[in-house]
Amino acid sequence: MLVQHGECTATELGEPFASAQPTISKHIKVLEIAGLVTRRVDGRIHRFRMNERRLVEAETWLSRHRELWRHALEELGDVLDDLQEGGRQ
Amino acid sequence: MSEASNELRFQRVYPARRDLVFRALTEPELISRWFFPSADVTMRVDAFDLRVGEAYRFIYSFTDGAISRVTGKFLEIEPPSLLAFTWTWEPPDPHAGVETIVTFRLVDLNDSTELTVEHKRLPEAYRRIFTEGWPQTLLHLHHALSKRTRDDAR
Numbered sequence: 242m243l244v245q246h247g248e249c250t251a252t253e254l255g256e257p258f259a260s261a262q263p264t265i266s267k268h269i270k271v272l273e274i275a276g277l278v279t280r281r282v283d284g285r286i287h288r289f290r291m292n293e294r295r296l297v298e299a300e301t302w303l304s305r306h307r308e309l310w311r312h313a314l315e316e317l318g319d320v321l322d323d324l325q326e327g328g329r330q
Numbered sequence: 331m332s333e334a335s336n337e338l339r340f341q342r343v344y345p346a347r348r349d350l351v352f353r354a355l356t357e358p359e360l361i362s363r364w365f366f367p368s369a370d371v372t373m374r375v376d377a378f379d380l381r382v383g384e385a386y387r388f389i390y391s392f393t394d395g396a397i398s399r400v401t402g403k404f405l406e407i408e409p410p411s412l413l414a415f416t417w418t419w420e421p422p423d424p425h426a427g428v429e430t431i432v433t434f435r436l437v438d439l440n441d442s443t444e445l446t447v448e449h450k451r452l453p454e455a456y457r458r459i460f461t462e463g464w465p466q467t468l469l470h471l472h473h474a475l476s477k478r479t480r481d482d483a484r
Contacts, residue, residue, distance in 0.1 A: 302425055306338055306449055309367035314342050314447065316364035320354055321346040 248281065248288040337450030344443050348436050351443045352410035355434055356380055366390060382407055386415065398423050402432075411436055417449070 255265035269289060272278040281288045344351055354360045358375035366373040370393050377387040387401040400423075402416035414433040419425045435446040 302428070303338075305367070305425075310338065310340050310447060310449065312367050312369075313365050314340055314445070316366070317351075317354060317445075318342070318344055320360060320364045321344050321351060324350055324354065324360075325346055 248290045250286055250288055254289065337448050339449075340447040342445050342447075343439055344445060345441065346443055347441070348438055348443045349410040351436055351445060352413070355413055356407075356409070361388075377401075380404060380407060405431070406433075 251262065251266050251269055254269065255262050258265060260268075269278060273280055273289075277292055279290050279292055281290065354364065358378045361378070362373050362375050365388065367390070372391045374389045374391070375386070376389045376399070377385055379385060382404050385401060385403050387399060390398045390400070392398075399420040400417060401420055402418055404413075404415045406412055406414040412433070412435055414431060417430045417432045418428065421427070431448075431450055433446075433448045433450075435448075437444045437446075
């Protein structure tokens with residue numbers, strides 16, 4: 242399975258997943274549209290390669306900002322509690 | 331509707347009056363007490379001119395000495411209901427130059443306040459992923475592919 246090259250076919254990509262091949266192909270298409278994957282057509286075989294820079298950007302943007310908001314909005318609750326207690330005294 | 335649309339969206343209910351929540355969102359000394367990503371990051375409000383078209387700037391300091399700055403301009407200010415501003419990290423942040431928009435909406439909910447946060451106008455590449463759904467499966471696929479790519483680079 243661990244082929245030492247960066248390109249692989251849709252079938253190879255689908256191997257680790259339980260999903261049906263058409264589902265995998267659909268997912269790959271989404272990645273491709275998003276610029277995360279590039280496709281090279283080699284006769285009848287389509288080979289895919291990761292656009293790693295885009296991938297890292299997308300993943301980190303999402304997780305970073307999600308975490309920021311989750312934490313910040315929790316802290317906001319504490320600040321509001323403090324303000325209310327202060328107001329009652 | 332799930333969150334897997336073209337934006338990050340959060341909704342929280344705080345047992346506080348709406349004007350107080352709005353103050354916490356718009357007063358620099360209060361903002362610096364909550365608007366940071368983790369407990370070990372300190373945040374300083376470097377600029378905050380709360381007028382439409384004017385700017386704010388936040389500086390985040392990390393324990394390893396790294397600093398990140400985010401800046402933007404106020405787009406809409408309607409106390410105590412709405413606040414919208416642009417959000418752009420400054421270089422050398424990895425997300426520098428990506429202009430996004432944050433919107434806070436506040437609604438009365440009995441004696442509490444419901445706050446809705448939207449962070450949107452993400453770059454096309456991110457937007458597509460959100461709108462198409464299946465983020466978890468996609469993430470697994472990313473990992474499978476990126477492993478291949480890294481193996482290839484060796």
